[in-house]
Amino acid sequence: MSTYSDLRQETFKGIETLASAFESLTSNWNLSSEFTGDILTPLQGSNWRGDAAERAAATITKTRNELDAAFEEASAIGKALRDAHTELAAARADLDAALKRAADHSLTVDADGVNISWPAPTSEADKHDPTYATTYKALAQSVADDIAKAVARAKAADTAAAAALGGATGKSKTAFQPSTGPEEQGKKAADLLKLAGNLSDAQLDELNKALKANANNPQFTTAFYNRLGPDGFLKYYGQLAVASADKGNRSTAVADLQKNLGTALATATDSHNFPHLSDEWEAGLRRAGATRTDILPIPKRADGTSAQPYGYQILANILRTGTYDPHFLNPVAEHVTQLSEMPGFWTTTPWLDTDLDKMKLLGYAQGSQAGGFNPMTGVLDALAHNPQAATQFFHDPKTEYNLDGSVKAIDQKNTYLTDLTVGGDRSPLQDISKGNYYLASGHAESPELLSLGHALEAATTGRAYDAPEGTPLPQHTPEQAAVMKDVVNHFGSGDGPKLLRKGADLADLAPSLGHLTAAYMGDVQGAMSPQDHSLTTYGSPADLNPGNTAKLLGALGRNPDAFGAVAQAQQAYTTAHIQDVMLHRDTYGAEFDQAVKNAAHSGGEVAGILTAGRTAGLVDEMKGQADAYNKSIDQNGMWGKTVWAMTGGRLLGDIPGLGKGMSLPANFLIDQLTSSYHIADPNTADPATDADVAGFSGLGAAAKKAVESAVQGTGLNPQQVEALSSAAADAARDGATGGAGLFTRAIHG
Incomplete structure (x- = not known):
């Protein structure tokens, strides 16, 4: 079915008759059941033994397999014929509709179905109508397109039928085609x-x-x-x-x-x-990714520009699903990133509403009207679901690629974190914007920033960003810790903190930065209290810079979504550290009281900076933010419990009265401690003042509660417990005061 003439003349009755015949044959198939009932069952019950019986069994088995293969082949042929008839008949119907439209408007179609002419004007009105020719020309082109689509549909059906019939019958002329393998x-x-x-x-x-x-x-x-x-x-x-x-x-x-x-x-x-x-196939995918792919019916507009998308713009959504080998994913991710760094590579095409509507399944999940034409989003989402690849992407020496995806240079300095967090109109995360006539938006878009944050979470924690709650964090590897150090240095210095403020270019990154700061709370507290060598890290240490860490904490304190995760983690880590000191009372000896104070003080420093940042943020806003902070604390409870499991949960088995893991008392304790960060009655109190008071008083109360919960089995009397817990509370508040002072004097967000 290769030409317009073939489709115009054929009715496909013969194919329909054959399809029905094969369908009837298979629906009434009884050869297999008759063979089983008449031959196999009686033979199996005869107890026939010996060489002749074995030879007969082999022949009978072969015959039975041939019957089964015959059924499979007949079924496949019937299906191939039915599918072919359905598609070919539909193509013929499409053609008939196009020809009827031509006849209704007095258009003439030539024998090849290509050239379409229209009648000359006869009336005086038509002769003087300047739109007469252009109207008919557009109508003729529309009919020609419909005819071409109908013929193409028939050709595709013909090709598919040939392939299906070939697969169904196989190449053997002496045996039926057995069921196909994978x-x-x-x-x-x-x-x-x-x-x-x-x-x-x-x-x-x-x-x-x-x-x-x-x-x-x-x-x-x-x-x-x-x-x-x-x-x-x-x-x-x-x-x-x-x-x-x-x-x-x-x-x-x-x-x-x-x-x-x-x-x-x-x-x-x-x-x-x-x-x-093969590697050659993957190289071909990179080459195709950087090439425009013909998927739209109109290849070019009147101005000569191409409306066709690049291959990577088609691939982006597909990469969001799957657990990928870094051997495949990282070259694609690097190539897309390097193309995105070329100004306007994805976004200089003046897209139209109609383009976006037709390609809505290629952009964001919510539809193309929201953008989605920068494939960085799909690539970053893929990295976010594949932690090993994400760590390598942000850590390992980079490979530079040519435009066609071939390798240009290897072992180059990795600058992806810096490259992807450029603000303003140089951002490689720009997408198209409806408000800008569907051209480049001029700044990083929120979906791209969220995806970047998720990828950084995976890269630094070794866990997919959306892993189910309760999924344990693996011990930090040296590579993950190195990425974390880069992140803290990048966002804790220069303009980094300001870029995270509400309304700033990279504000949407703050929640993810809060998550990974929570995951590295041992390193964070160690950076703020470098003299306290008892603070432990979870796996390889990140060796964070104190000044940059403090600035990042202050910036995250300004963001409600980030604040909750860090606050939860800080309280859980400090509580676990205090309990660790309590469990090793004999080891500390005369320095026991001071060790408890030190544990509370180091957590207080982190909390002080965080709280000061929150207060500064509320001063900027002065309304509407208190509820957001309270909600964030509650919604990020998983981070307190996750950090507890990383640091202190393993110690619970050593405390009389508590079992191993996150026991009910410990679970309640974490919730109780972190709720102390709530801002009370934000509708009647000045939010900034209330936040400041809540942060400092709540921190002291939490440190006191941590000591009180850890004294079981220690032999301390109530007076000793009160003195020790009060000292811990004072130390926490002292640490918070120092941290807040540092923020006020030197950081300012």
């Missing part, structure tokens, strides 16, 4: 995707089911992506997404396809799997 199934699924915009709803459902069932099978996925090729994969999926944009009932199915393609791509590119895609 490689053949992968190729068959690839042939479905090749139908692109002509894929029917039923075929899309079949493709999704095949990918979902085999997404973790390297044989299937490798065959699937090899069959498509890197450029074909992007083109066919992009064309399918565009063709489905106006069909609301298909948007969910295409969104599912995005996820299934991502999981399958992760499996196919995992170098630990066998088989897996």
